[in-house]
Amino acid sequence: MSATTSTGERLAHRRDAVAEIDRGSLSWPLAAAAVAAVATVVLLPVGRSEFAGIMWLWAAALVAVLGLNLLLPVESWNGIVVKWASLAGCVAFLAVFPVGRTNSTLVDLGLFVVFAIVCVGLNLTHGFAGKISLAQGAFLGIGAYVSVLLDTGREVAVAGFEGTLPDLPFLLAIAVAGLTCMVLSVLIGFPALRVQGPWLAFVTLAFNLLVYLVLNNEVGLTGGSRGLRTLRVDLVVFGVDLFETRNYYYFCLVFLLAATALVWWIVRSPWGRAFKALRDNPGRAASLGVDVRTYTLLAFSIGAGLAGVAGALYARLIEYIDPRGFYIGQSFDFFLATVVGGLGTMVGPFIGVSFITVLTDRLRFTGDYYRVWFGLFVVFMMLAAPRGVAGSFNQLRSWLRARREAAR
Amino acid sequence: MSTFIQISFSGLATGAIFALAAVGFALLWQTAGAINFAHGEFIALPAVIMLILGEMQPTLGLPDWVPVVGGTAIGGPLPEMGIIVAFVLTIPLAVLVLGWLFKVSLVDRLLTPGGDDIPLVIASLGLALMIREYLRVEFGAAPKQFESVFGNDRWRPGGIPVSADDVGVLVVCVLVILALQLFLRRTSTGRQMEAAAQSPTTARVLGIPVGRMVLYTFAINAVLVTVAALLVAPTTHARWDAGISLSLVAFTAAIIGGFNQVRGALIGGFLVGLLQNWSGYYLSSAYREAIPLLLMILVILWRPQGLFGIAEERRI
Numbered sequence: 001m002s003a004t005t006s007t008g009e010r011l012a013h014r015r016d017a018v019a020e021i022d023r024g025s026l027s028w029p030l031a032a033a034a035v036a037a038v039a040t041v042v043l044l045p046v047g048r049s050e051f052a053g054i055m056w057l058w059a060a061a062l063v064a065v066l067g068l069n070l071l072l073p074v075e076s077w078n079g080i081v082v083k084w085a086s087l088a089g090c091v092a093f094l095a096v097f098p099v100g101r102t103n104s105t106l107v108d109l110g111l112f113v114v115f116a117i118v119c120v121g122l123n124l125t126h127g128f129a130g131k132i133s134l135a136q137g138a139f140l141g142i143g144a145y146v147s148v149l150l151d152t153g154r155e156v157a158v159a160g161f162e163g164t165l166p167d168l169p170f171l172l173a174i175a176v177a178g179l180t181c182m183v184l185s186v187l188i189g190f191p192a193l194r195v196q197g198p199w200l201a202f203v204t205l206a207f208n209l210l211v212y213l214v215l216n217n218e219v220g221l222t223g224g225s226r227g228l229r230t231l232r233v234d235l236v237v238f239g240v241d242l243f244e245t246r247n248y249y250y251f252c253l254v255f256l257l258a259a260t261a262l263v264w265w266i267v268r269s270p271w272g273r274a275f276k277a278l279r280d281n282p283g284r285a286a287s288l289g290v291d292v293r294t295y296t297l298l299a300f301s302i303g304a305g306l307a308g309v310a311g312a313l314y315a316r317l318i319e320y321i322d323p324r325g326f327y328i329g330q331s332f333d334f335f336l337a338t339v340v341g342g343l344g345t346m347v348g349p350f351i352g353v354s355f356i357t358v359l360t361d362r363l364r365f366t367g368d369y370y371r372v373w374f375g376l377f378v379v380f381m382m383l384a385a386p387r388g389v390a391g392s393f394n395q396l397r398s399w400l401r402a403r404r405e406a407a408r
Numbered sequence: 409m410s411t412f413i414q415i416s417f418s419g420l421a422t423g424a425i426f427a428l429a430a431v432g433f434a435l436l437w438q439t440a441g442a443i444n445f446a447h448g449e450f451i452a453l454p455a456v457i458m459l460i461l462g463e464m465q466p467t468l469g470l471p472d473w474v475p476v477v478g479g480t481a482i483g484g485p486l487p488e489m490g491i492i493v494a495f496v497l498t499i500p501l502a503v504l505v506l507g508w509l510f511k512v513s514l515v516d517r518l519l520t521p522g523g524d525d526i527p528l529v530i531a532s533l534g535l536a537l538m539i540r541e542y543l544r545v546e547f548g549a550a551p552k553q554f555e556s557v558f559g560n561d562r563w564r565p566g567g568i569p570v571s572a573d574d575v576g577v578l579v580v581c582v583l584v585i586l587a588l589q590l591f592l593r594r595t596s597t598g599r600q601m602e603a604a605a606q607s608p609t610t611a612r613v614l615g616i617p618v619g620r621m622v623l624y625t626f627a628i629n630a631v632l633v634t635v636a637a638l639l640v641a642p643t644t645h646a647r648w649d650a651g652i653s654l655s656l657v658a659f660t661a662a663i664i665g666g667f668n669q670v671r672g673a674l675i676g677g678f679l680v681g682l683l684q685n686w687s688g689y690y691l692s693s694a695y696r697e698a699i700p701l702l703l704m705i706l707v708i709l710w711r712p713q714g715l716f717g718i719a720e721e722r723r724i
Contacts, residue, residue, distance in 0.1 A: 132526060191709045197526055198443045199708050202659055206701040209656065217694040328652055332533055339530050371541035378534025382527050383517055 051108040054097060055354040061093060062351050066393040070400065090350070091257070098249050106245040110317045112357040113252040114310045117259050119338045119349035121306030124263045126335075127343035128272065129299030130279030131193060135204035136334040138211035139304045141326025142184065143177035143311025145215065145222055148230045148321065150176055157220035170237055174312040181308030182301040189300040193293065208328050215323035227322025230315045242316070252313050259306050264346060266302070275299055279344075307334075336378050342390030351389050410568045415685050421574035423681020424581030425640045427674045429654060430661035431585065432632035434673035437662070439605040439625040442515045443529055446536035447633070448655030450506050453539055454498050454637040455646045456547055459554060461494035491557055495638050499631060507630035511623060536651060543648035556642035577639045584635055585674060588628070592670065601625060653697075660704045666714020675716050 065086040072079040097109050118136050125133050149156070153167035168176065192203045215222045222228065235242040242248045266272050274295050277285035286292045315321050333356045341352025355374060385392040429451060436442045444450070514535070518528040558576030562569055592598040603611040604621035612618050644650045657680060665676020680700045688696030707714060 132529075192705075195708055195712065197524070198529055199712065201529060202663060203705055203708055205656065206660075206705050210698055210701055213695055213698050217692075328656075332537065336530070336533060336537070369541075369545055372538050372545065375534045375536070375538025375541060379514070379531050379538065382531035382534065383514075386527050 049108075050101065050105045052358050054105070054109070055112070055358050058093065059351055059354045062090070062347060063389065065090070066347065066390060070393060070397050094253055094256075095250075098246050103245050106249055107317060108357065110245070110249045110252050111314075112353060113249065113256045114314045114317060115334070115337070115357050116350060116353045117252075117256050117310035117313070118307045118334050119341070119353045120256070120259050120263055121303040121310075122334055122338045123341075123343065123345075123349045124266065124275075124306075125299050125303030126338065127345070127348065128263075128267055128279065129275040129296055130282075131296055131300055132197065132201045132335075133204045133300065133303060134201050134328070134331045134335055135208040135211075136303070136307045137326045137328065137330030137332075138208040139181045139185065139307035140311040140314060140330065140334075141211060141215055141321075141323065142181050143308030144230075144315035144321050144326070145228070145311075146180045146308070147173040147177040147312030148228055148315045149221070152232065170235060170242070170316075174309055177312035178305040178309040181311075182305040185301040185304030186297060189297050189304075190293075193296050193300060205328060205331075208326075208331050212323055212327050215326060222323070225323060227320060229320055231319040232316065235316060248317060252317070255309060255313060259309075260346070262302075267346075271295065271298070336374075340378060340381055340388050342388030342392070342394070345388070345390035345394060348388055348390040410566075411689075414568050414570070415689050416682060417568075417570060418574050419682040419685030420678060421577045421681070422643070422685065423678035424578050425636055425677075426657050426661045426680050427677025428581055428584065428632050428636040428639070429658040430665065430673040430677040430680075431588070431670055432629040432636070433658040434662040434665075434670060435625050435632075436629050438670075439601065440511070440515055440622050441519055441525065443525055443532070444510075445529055445532040445655060446539060446651070447658050448651035448653065449536045449539040450630075450633045450651075451637045451640065451654045452543065452647065452649075452651040453506070454502050454634045455554065455641040455650070456543055456552075456648075457501065458491060458494040458498050458638065458641075459552060459646045461497055462491045464494075491555060491638070495557075495634070499634050502630040502634045503627045505630075506633060507626040508623065511626040515626075536655070540648060540651055547646075547648060549648060551645035551647040554641035554646045557638065573642060580635070580639060584632070588632075589670070597621075597624065657700075660700045662714075663704050664700065664707050664715060666716045672714045672716040676714070679715075 068082055068086065069079070072082050094113075098106055101109070118140060122133060122136050125131050147170075149165050151168045151170055151173035152165075154165050156163065156165055188203070188207055192200060195203065216225055218224070219226075233243050235248075237251065240247050240251070242251055267275070274285065274290045277288070277290055278292060278295060282292060337352035337356040338349055339352070340355060341350065342348030358370070381388065387395055429447065432450075433444065433447045436444055514531055515528065518531055519525065556573040556576070558572045561572035563572070564570070590598075592602055600611070600616045601621045601624055603614070603616055604618045605625075608618050611621070640650075640654070644654075661676035661680045662673045663676070664679060665674065666672030683699050683703065684696045687699040691699070
């Protein structure tokens with residue numbers, strides 16, 4: 001624009017440009033909302049099992065909450081009340097889920113909670129810090145094996161080492177599992193986080209396969225492809241009998257709430273702002289003095305640590321682990337769930353994870369097209385609403401807000 | 409020594425297939441900027457299609473009174489098509505679906521100039537899941553035997569056992585790759601494709617139809633994956649989940665060799681095949697896949713342009 005243009009003309013030009021953007025982006029949020037609604041209704045096979053029904057209800061409730069938040073401006077008192085009420089409602093939902101359910105449904109619900117922990121962590125790594133990771137399945141596996149090996153006093157023989165592993169209390173074993181994953185992720189992340197986007201995807205993918213090979217081949221330590229039995233009858237923490245599946249579900253739920261609170265706190269703290277700055281414009285963030293490497297490494301290792309903790313919980317939940325559960329496919333599932341739910345939103349992982357929990361092996365039937373539909377859905381979502389279910393609602397909300405302000 | 413030669417030879421044969429897969433993957437990345445995580449599924453799918461087509465018994469639909477010629481009733485079902493006919497039929501199908509349709513419906517929509525390449529990565533992961541699971545549901549989870557087109561003969565020239573399949577695979581791969589190189593270097597279309605890959609803007613200024621050149625790349629990739637499917641299926645069998653490991657091998661080979669060069673991906677493919685066989689025999693058969701993966705990680709971290717690639721300047 002030349003210097004002779006008057007301020008009025010410039011402003012008019014700018015207004016037109018903004019209007020153009022709004023018109024252009026209108027079709028996307030609408031398409032996204034439609035996709036979200038269709039997904040919730042079609043994707044979760046209601047009536048297939050009690051658990052699938054609960055998952056359907058859960059995803060539908062979350063989409064409804066997102067829709068409700070659309071109608072009320074966030075800044076108003078009504079908006080704030082609705083926000084906190086829906087949060088309380090979701091927690092209550094999770095707490096009431098297991099009442100009067102069969103043991104098998106309880107295990108599935110536990111899987112949902114455990115996978116949610118992984119996706120909440122991945123959401124921090126990818127959604128907020130912008131670092132793709134296709135190794136969450138491996139971290140889940142490392143956490144599972146480490147905790148199981150450390151809290152039963154097992155005899156192992158691996159690479160010339162023979163002996164008895166310690167017999168740590170369960171809580172300590174969980175902590176060690178999480179820490180192991182954090183340390184490992186720092187070791188691979190320190191060199192690997194220099195590379196971006198698809199390169200990081202390839203490195204994490206390779207790491208996942210290497211972990212799988214180790215789990216599969218170090219028979220003296222991991223039991224190889226036969227896996228490990230992880231059943232433990234005497235699982236008592238603070239006087240609560242965790243062998244009881246219902247108690248174990250609540251135990252996992254506490255971890256999920258803690259993980260969510262942790263990520264929420266990180267995202268709201270100066271750290272979180274640094275993450276967002278990094279994700280949106282790494283070059284600018286670095287020039288403003290954000291220590292790029294430390295922050296991304298932190299995000300990466302917290303994501304891995306949460307996956308490790310989830311792995312420790314997972315092992316005792318399903319009573320038997322083998323390497324196939326931690327293959328690349330599992331990492332893809334976590335990744336796609338987080339993307340479908342909406343990267344960089346707090347609600348996203350909770351929506352996405354209900355899709356993938358339904359498609360785990362326990363609920364998988366031969367001749368079932370469910371996973372085909374899920375794959376197709378991911379493709380369509382990238383075409384129509386690349387920000388995922390929750391992200392699309394956010395987009396729609398900012399569009400509505402812009403329109404309201406324009407009308408004022 | 410003879411063991412070493414034997415192992416190296418079969419490693420070269422495996423590597424040749426990896427090279428085909430890696431060259432296709434590298435071509436798409438280089439020309440269209442498309443990173444296709446469903447590349448392995450693009451190989452697994454034609455293998456299954458060929459198997460199904462090959463077992464079909466086509467009929468001409470002629471009435472019963474057509475005379476019997478040479479002991480075969482012309483009106484009745486013809487003999488099974490066989491793998492070769494199925495292969496010939498699959499090629500145009502692959503070009504249409506895995507080439508044109510893939511480009512038009514996904515790549516063109518998800519890759520914006522100067523944009524992020526992660527959306528296409530995600531969509532291709534979804535596509536891979538879709539193809540994989542479709543094969544599992546429609547085709548069954550059990551791996552199916554896939555006959556080698558070169559038969560099961562084994563020879564012992566100079567006391568070294570060599571299988572007909574390995575020789576055939578090596579010969580076909582070398583011919584296909586030579587043809588591709590000749591096409592890219594010597595024909596006008598090939599030169600235009602290279603130009604479009606190296607600098608789309610300059611190519612466009614020079615009047616090269618860049619869009620069509622990119623489409624040709626997708627078509628070539630579709631042919632390459634079909635050939636790779638024909639050659640690799642006898643060893644991996646037609647399996648619904650063969651795609652994951654094939655994708656990984658293609659990425660590994662392309663990255664080790666250097667994805668911005670067809671030559672790099674080629675050498676990468678052979679190198680991965682050889683490394684797998686050598687480490688499988690001399691180090692540990694359980695970790696035969698591990699060495700190429702470790703090498704890939706090292707290459708990404710310290711020489712991201714690949715061992716034989718050319719460093720690109722970072723443009724902002």
